[in-house]
Amino acid sequence: MEYRLIEISQLKADQIQRLALLHDSVMHTLLSDLGLPFVWRYYQIARADPNVVGFCAISSSGEVIGWAMGSPHPDRITSQLRSPLLWFSLQMLRITLTRPIVLWQLISSVFSLSGPEGVKEGAIELTYIGVAKHQKGRGLGKTLLSAFIEESRARQYRSVLLSVERENLAAISLYEKEGFQVIATFSEGRYQRHRMELTLA
Numbered sequence: 001m002e003y004r005l006i007e008i009s010q011l012k013a014d015q016i017q018r019l020a021l022l023h024d025s026v027m028h029t030l031l032s033d034l035g036l037p038f039v040w041r042y043y044q045i046a047r048a049d050p051n052v053v054g055f056c057a058i059s060s061s062g063e064v065i066g067w068a069m070g071s072p073h074p075d076r077i078t079s080q081l082r083s084p085l086l087w088f089s090l091q092m093l094r095i096t097l098t099r100p101i102v103l104w105q106l107i108s109s110v111f112s113l114s115g116p117e118g119v120k121e122g123a124i125e126l127t128y129i130g131v132a133k134h135q136k137g138r139g140l141g142k143t144l145l146s147a148f149i150e151e152s153r154a155r156q157y158r159s160v161l162l163s164v165e166r167e168n169l170a171a172i173s174l175y176e177k178e179g180f181q182v183i184a185t186f187s188e189g190r191y192q193r194h195r196m197e198l199t200l201a
């Protein structure tokens with residue numbers, strides 16, 4: 001399938017919406033558990049953040065088929081999810097009424113976090129990478145990861161950091177082939193994760 005890579009900062013509103021839907025369908029993390037409104041808001045915030053490095057693969061028919069994104073300050077994106085306060089309060093009420101287990105996951109991830117210790121100076125965090133189910137295994141993940149690494153190098157970051165679930169063997173294999181190494185293992189809520197790093201020359 002033919003596609004082009006577009007920087008996340010250049011995505012139009014409808015493409016951001018499609019990216020949120022793709023995230024929701026392939027990425028099983030706490031952000032997805034919080035629901036589509038949070039995922040959508042997350043990418044709206046990321047698009048406006050000049051520190052974000054991110055690429056989206058758009059097919060010739062306009063479908064969002066993959067993406068990779070990260071930031072030296074990933075916590076600044078998530079902290080903005082708490083505003084506007086009225087919107088956030090309504091979302092938390094929705095979750096409390098419809099999916100109380102997610103609230104428990106949120107609380108337990110805050111209290112059981114044994115790492116990582118943030119993003120060190122000069123490093124950038126790869127926060128998300130994903131490919132549409134029907135596009136897996138065709139080299140798109142590798143292309144997106146390479147684009148992310150090259151842009152991070154161009155912006156003079158010294159290393160790329162990421163966290164990945166220990167059972168996610170496809171992603172770990174992808175990262176190892178690009179030269180990432182496991183530097184720690186930690187638990188976060190119900191997840192067991194590896195911390196991996198790639199030093200940029």
Ligand SMILES: CC(C)(COP(=O)(O)OP(=O)(O)OC[C@H]1O[C@@H](n2cnc3c(N)ncnc32)[C@H](O)[C@@H]1OP(=O)(O)O)[C@@H](O)C(=O)NCCC(=O)NCCS
Nearest residue numbers: 026129130131136137138139140141142164170171173174
């Ligand atoms: C991880 C992911 C992005 C890989 O994307 P992809 O386009 O399928 O990967 P590629 O076709 O570019 O493959 C690149 C390498 O990844 C590894 N890989 C991909 N799929 C794999 C699988 N099913 N099993 C084992 N290794 C796999 C291989 O090392 C592969 O290299 P090879 O082709 O030389 O064997 C994709 O599986 C995905 O979207 N997963 C769900 C979201 C996710 O888990 N993201 C990572 C969160 S940390």
